[in-house]
Every structure is written in structure tokens, then in C-alpha cells.
Amino acid sequence: MKALGQNIRTLRHQKGWSQEDVARQLDISVPAFSKIETGITDINLSRMEQIAGIFGISAVQLLTLNEDNQEKFTTELDAVNKQLLVREAEVIGLQKKVIALFEELRGTRIPA
Template sequence: MKTLGQKFKILRQKKGLNQMAMAELLDISIPAYSKLETGITDPNFSRIHQIATVHQIDIRQLLSTGEDEKSEQEGEIERLRQRVLELESSVIRLQSKLIDLYDREDQRTRRD
């Protein structure tokens, strides 16, 4: 399970920000932000809310345990699996139609 500091770091990196930029967004010093990421300092609720706002995520997402994330990922994987099955079915239907068209064209050209 990731620590809160590790989550802060991952979110910051996903946004393509360095610690200096993140510290500026939070209006704190770079060392203060670094201590949040490393877990030296525990953030208060206000700071957690501020970080969630910067990253445009719900506080519950930020504070969730790995189980919640795992469950969301499993749900997303299942949705993607269903979508792949739907697309495979569409491809098979289109291939069948294409084969029928080729067969008809082949029969027509043989008659002519």
C-alpha cells in the first residue's frame, strides 16, 4: 500500500511538475513540500484538501487504500475486456460481409 507521500509524488509526476512547481502551487517552501512527499511531515486536512484540489481529484481518492484502487482498476479492466469482445465481434461481422462481397464480385466477373 502506498503512503500518502508516495501518492503525492506519483500525482505530481503525472502532472509533469517538479517539487518546486508543486510547492509554488501550494504556496509553501520546496523543503516543506519535499517533507510531505518523503513522509517526514504529516499533512493536515487542509493541506490534503489543497493537494487534491490541485490534482483535481476527490479527497477520498487521495486517502483511499490500495484496495479501493485495485477494485477500480479491476472494474476498468473488466469494462475494457467487454469493449474488446464487442470490437472483436464487429470485426468478425465486417470480415464476413467483406468475404460475401468478394464472393459476389468474383461470381459476377466469372459470368461476364
């Protein structure tokens, strides 16, 4: 059941959801969902179909996500994370410019 839990985790990450987000949709506690994801708790067919439905796939698809799909999702996630780092650097640069302009307007800017 660990493979199923890994599939669930991969899909959750792909959606950008936290464990709490999914647990809320399943109407279970976060620790209970965490045990599903880590493979500690086996799930019945009804719960599996409910989880698959949340992700918009069938229970069969949930069970048969293979390593290629996981690798694809991981690659996509890595690409998005790199884009976020670039955007974060841009935001920091803009924040510095705003601070410098504010200081200039107040006349308190100290020359660098």
C-alpha cells in the same frame, strides 16, 4: 503517512510537475513540500484537500490511491519515457543531417 506522500509523488510525476511547481501552487517552500512527499511531515485535512484540489481529485481519492493505480501510472510513465528516447534519437539524427548539409553548403565537408 508515507503512503500518502507516495500517492502525492505519483500524481506529481503523472502531471510532469517538479516539486517546485507543486510547492509554488501550495505557497510553501520546496523543502516543506519534499517533507510532505517523503512522509516526514504529517499534513492536516485542510492541506490534504488543498493538495487534492491541485491534482483535481478528492481528498478521499488522494488517500485511497492503491498500488494498482501507482503501477498503472508507473507503466504509463515508462511508456512515455521510451517514446522520449525514440524521439531524442530521431532529433539527434536530424541534427547530424543539418550539420552535414551546412558543411556541404559551406564547402567544408570532409568525406567520411
